[in-house]
Amino acid sequence: MADRIGARVALSVAVSFVALAIQWVLWDYFKPYVWFLFFPAAFFSAWIGGLAGGLVATLVSALLVWFFFIPPTFSFALSNPAAGYSIIVFVLMGALFSWFHERLRLAMLRTDEARASAEATNDRITRLYEKTLELDKLKDQFFANVSHELRTPLTLILAPLEQRLRRPASADSPAEEQHETEIMLRNARLLYRHVTDLLDVAKLESGGMTLAWSKIDLARLLRNTAANFESAAAQRHIAYTLNFPPTLPCEADAEKVQRVVLNLLSNAFKFTPDGGAIALRLSQEGSSALIDVQDNGPGIPVALREAVFERFRQG
Structure with a gap:
């Protein structure tokens, strides 16, 4: 560091001697402007x-001009006091x-340090x-793998439950047992649906979600979907209003539309108080x-609201 400063000071002083040499050779053209090149x-x-080199070079230049060019x-x-004032002015300007x-050098140094810090x-x-x-990505892959692994045993659970419910009630299978089987089947289907939702989230984020377009009656699809919540509405005294046209043919992915509406209605029934109102x-x-799904829940x-579509967020 000291060697670098010394080299810069020496180079600064050398500039003063270069100015002296040029002005000495061309003095007939510069006379009487003694400070012209300095x-x-x-x-x-x-x-x-910098500061050290500039100050040393200024003092050296002042001495050189004083000795070689000022009468x-x-x-x-000094034969003229004005010449002394010019020396003082030159030294002050050189110091400035x-x-x-x-x-300026320190500011540039701080700027470089700040830039380097910002880059780091x-x-x-x-x-x-x-x-x-x-x-x-690993988390999404984990969810996809877990969801896929869960679907297989759930399918194996659903199949025998559905077969058992198809049998008529008998002494070996009383009505109470049939009712318990229905509860098991309903909850197994709910869990299966949640697992499927997790798989769909993974597909959406990986860009692997595809739509199975087909011609459907959307009014009929919503009517059948809404029927799943009629018993819950009656038990909780919720005014459950359905407003559909008789038919509404369209092209859509029936399974995904049904899942979206099921989720919306599930949330509506979850957050609407007993005695409230829900409209589809x-x-x-x-x-x-x-x-359009409306309810008089807390909202x-x-x-x-900005995070309503983020995963694992709930108000």
Whole structure:
């Protein structure tokens, strides 16, 4: 560090001697402007050597001009007080140049340090982001694998339960046992649906979700879907209103539309208090169908509405 500063100071002083040599050769053209080349030399020396180099070069330049160009030449005597004032002004200007360039150098140094720190921080953020993406991918893969592994045993549970319910009640299979089997089947189907939802989330995020388009009667589909909640509405004294046209033919993925409506109605019944009201409406707007689910539950807090479609978020 000290060697670098010394080299810069030496180079700054060398600039003063270069100015001396040029002005000495061309003095007949510059006379009587004794500081003609030394002001630029002082400025350039300050730029090269910073505060130390600029100050040393300024003092050296002042002595060189005083000795070689200010009458009486080749001495440090002064025949004119104005010449002494010019020396003072030059030294002050050289000091100002040196201070300015030092401040500029320090500012540039801080800027470089801040840029390097910002780049390092950005690199860390990038690495963390890439690691987050990798972990998120592993998590999605885990959910997909778990969901896939759960569907097989659930299918094996559902099949014998459905077969058992097809048998008529008998002494070996009384009505009470049939009722318990129905409860088991209903909950197994619910769990199967949740597992399927997890698989669909994984497919959506990986871009693997496909739609099975077909011509359907949307009004009939919603009517059958809404019927699943009629008993819950009656038990909880909820005013359950359905407003559909007689038919509404369209092209859609029936299974996915039904799942969306089931989720909307499930949430509506979950958060609507007993004695409340839930309405399911279907209408046509131009070439589109509008499905509207309304309830008088507490609603979604304003602070959570932006995150309503994020996974694992609930208000």
